[in-house]
Amino acid sequence: MNTMTRLVKNRIALAGLIIISLYVVIIVVSFFWLPFDPMEMNPELMLQKPSLSSGHIFGTDEFGRDILSRVMKGSAVSLMISILATLLGATFGILMGIWAGFLGGRWDNVIMRIADILFSFPSLLLAIFIMAILGENNANIIIAIGIVYIPQFARISRGAIIALKSNEFVRAARSNGAGSSYILFNHLLPNSIAPIIVQISLSLSVAILLESALSFLGLGIQPPEPSWGNMLSSARKVMMLAPWTAIYPGLAIVTLVLGFNLLGDGLRDILDPRLRNVR
Amino acid sequence: MENKTLLEVKDLKVHFPIQKGIIFKRNAGFIRAVDGVSFSVRKGESLGLVGESGCGKSTTAMAIAQLQSLTAGSVMFEGTDLTALKKEDLQKMRMNFQIVFQDPYSSLDPRMRAIDLIAEPMRIYAKRGLLALTESEIEAKATSLMDVCGLSPTFKGRYPHEFSGGQRQRIGIARALSLEPKLILADEPVSALDVSIQSQILNLLKDLQQQFDLTFLFIAHDLAVVEYFCSRVAVMYLGHIVETASSQQLYHDSLHPYTQALLSAVPLPDPINARKRKRIILEGDVPSPSKIHKGCPFVERCPKAMKQCSLTPPRLKEVSPGHEVACFLYE
Numbered sequence: 001m002n003t004m005t006r007l008v009k010n011r012i013a014l015a016g017l018i019i020i021s022l023y024v025v026i027i028v029v030s031f032f033w034l035p036f037d038p039m040e041m042n043p044e045l046m047l048q049k050p051s052l053s054s055g056h057i058f059g060t061d062e063f064g065r066d067i068l069s070r071v072m073k074g075s076a077v078s079l080m081i082s083i084l085a086t087l088l089g090a091t092f093g094i095l096m097g098i099w100a101g102f103l104g105g106r107w108d109n110v111i112m113r114i115a116d117i118l119f120s121f122p123s124l125l126l127a128i129f130i131m132a133i134l135g136e137n138n139a140n141i142i143i144a145i146g147i148v149y150i151p152q153f154a155r156i157s158r159g160a161i162i163a164l165k166s167n168e169f170v171r172a173a174r175s176n177g178a179g180s181s182y183i184l185f186n187h188l189l190p191n192s193i194a195p196i197i198v199q200i201s202l203s204l205s206v207a208i209l210l211e212s213a214l215s216f217l218g219l220g221i222q223p224p225e226p227s228w229g230n231m232l233s234s235a236r237k238v239m240m241l242a243p244w245t246a247i248y249p250g251l252a253i254v255t256l257v258l259g260f261n262l263l264g265d266g267l268r269d270i271l272d273p274r275l276r277n278v279r
Numbered sequence: 280m281e282n283k284t285l286l287e288v289k290d291l292k293v294h295f296p297i298q299k300g301i302i303f304k305r306n307a308g309f310i311r312a313v314d315g316v317s318f319s320v321r322k323g324e325s326l327g328l329v330g331e332s333g334c335g336k337s338t339t340a341m342a343i344a345q346l347q348s349l350t351a352g353s354v355m356f357e358g359t360d361l362t363a364l365k366k367e368d369l370q371k372m373r374m375n376f377q378i379v380f381q382d383p384y385s386s387l388d389p390r391m392r393a394i395d396l397i398a399e400p401m402r403i404y405a406k407r408g409l410l411a412l413t414e415s416e417i418e419a420k421a422t423s424l425m426d427v428c429g430l431s432p433t434f435k436g437r438y439p440h441e442f443s444g445g446q447r448q449r450i451g452i453a454r455a456l457s458l459e460p461k462l463i464l465a466d467e468p469v470s471a472l473d474v475s476i477q478s479q480i481l482n483l484l485k486d487l488q489q490q491f492d493l494t495f496l497f498i499a500h501d502l503a504v505v506e507y508f509c510s511r512v513a514v515m516y517l518g519h520i521v522e523t524a525s526s527q528q529l530y531h532d533s534l535h536p537y538t539q540a541l542l543s544a545v546p547l548p549d550p551i552n553a554r555k556r557k558r559i560i561l562e563g564d565v566p567s568p569s570k571i572h573k574g575c576p577f578v579e580r581c582p583k584a585m586k587q588c589s590l591t592p593p594r595l596k597e598v599s600p601g602h603e604v605a606c607f608l609y610e
Contacts, residue, residue: 168385172451175377
């Protein structure tokens with residue numbers, strides 16, 4: 001059985017995969033068609049209740065903009081930021097962690113102390129700090145969240161590598177003439193993939209939350225361009241009057257986060273041969 | 280048995296620095312894990328290396344295999360000094376000596392199938408162009424090695440966690456054999472196994488020795504295992520070899536007080552014999568290996584210690600053919 005068939009057979013992973021593919025479909029559709037213009041203000045249609053007859057299935061916000069269109073438009077931004085930020089953080093973090101863990105000694109100390117410094121700030125505070133330095137811009141959101149992630153990935157991959165390094169199979173490989181890079185790529189990395197996958201799935205979802213939080217604070221995606229975070233932020237003022245303005249972007253965040261977490265959990269089980277035939 | 284020397288270890292020392300301080304590390308002395316060990320292994324024999332835990336026997340094996348950097352000494356394998364080899368040359372030489380590890384659980388990569396584990400060394404060397412085998416030949420050889428080591432080739436797609444401890448050790452042995460080595464360093468290959476499985480594995484190793492003309496350096500703390508498996512035995516204490524002899528000589532006519540104490544502690548299956556035996560019970564604990572000994576390392580616990588024992592270190596001396604002992608009682 002290859003990984004793909006196992007993925008389909010694993011119900012948890014499959015559920016996550018379905019949720020994520022659903023969002024991908026929505027994003028693709030949003031490029032070509034949206035029910036209404038997500039930016040167009042229409043004061044006459046302010047804070048309309050969700051109804052099928054008016055065409056505003058999710059209702060409208062305080063400027064009369066269609067919430068469904070805005071949620072759809074925002075999903076592309078949110079997903080892109082979460083994937084790119086995770087990719088950035090994971091690439092640099094894992095490289096640093098492997099370097100520190102595999103070489104050990106002085107480099108380990110230097111790299112991990114830098115990671116500790118980054119770690120000592122709450123992640124949201126660090127992201128706000130970086131955004132304040134870099135300025136408000138979509139690319140900078142990715143960089144800010146990515147930097148927040150670097151120490152997390154570094155620490156996890158370093159820990160995994162150090163734990164594995166002491167295993168006798170590493171010694172065995174060395175006695176069989178294997179070089180360091182061979183051992184790293186053929187023994188250490190495949191065995192440390194489980195915690196890294198879990199961290200990636202967690203990071204994908206936390207990135208959405210971080211982006212939402214940044215946008216909520218006015219540091220992320222700038223209005224009128226919609227993102228789930230700034231939609232929630234502007235809904236705050238009218239939430240008691242028109243709860244749908246907050247519920248739908250919130251639901252969008254919840255389901256996508258859930259999708260990533262389910263996929264991550266499933267993938268971890270699928271990639272571990274020890275859990276393969278367990279029912 | 281031929282009399283050609285395959286492996287010669289001369290004055291091997293492995294000292295580990297004891298580091299203190301978190302940021303500014305300084306050395307606070309050394310752990311003298313192996314402190315001047317010399318012995319040689321003849322082609323076709325199996326030399327047992329025994330001693331209690333912490334006496335440096337595993338470190339000796341790892342230093343011979345160049346998996347542990349040595350502080351001093353030389354390791355001559357068929358006349359080449361392994362310690363002086365360049366990295367590439369050493370990697371080439373590694374084909375000739377392979378290790379069977381103690382723990383069959385951590386010595387196999389949990390993500391590799393049995394066949395891949397056995398084939399891995401051959402693949403590494405084939406990729407370097409040091410082994411003229413095609414992928415299908417490698418697979419065929421790995422499969423036949425499974426058979427040789429008592430594993431059904433139908434298990435080749437299984438992962439390590441699907442095997443028992445004994446079966447895993449068989450995989451480890453098959454892997455060690457895959458490059459057709461001349462010397463096998465067996466680092467306590469049976470001490471992690473049940474007694475019933477131990478004998479199976481020992482018999483397998485004996486058969487393989489005949490079949491492939493192997494030489495063994497067999498490390499163990501179980502004296503019964505060593506008596507059964509080895510033709511010659513070296514006894515280690517605190518990083519030193521105190522006595523070497525043939526199995527026969529050692530078990531019936533041991534000379535060094537430490538060896539005598541060690542042998543008197545071997546459990547006897549017959550309780551009547553066990554009651555009749557006089558046990559030598561040593562006082563105190565093994566001293567810290569970070570201590571520098573002026574004289575004999577065993578002097579503090581030796582029941583027969585003399586004045587000169589704490590002044591100068593005794594040297595290994597041949598007292599009868601093939602029987603060497605480092606003790607002033609026999610000088």
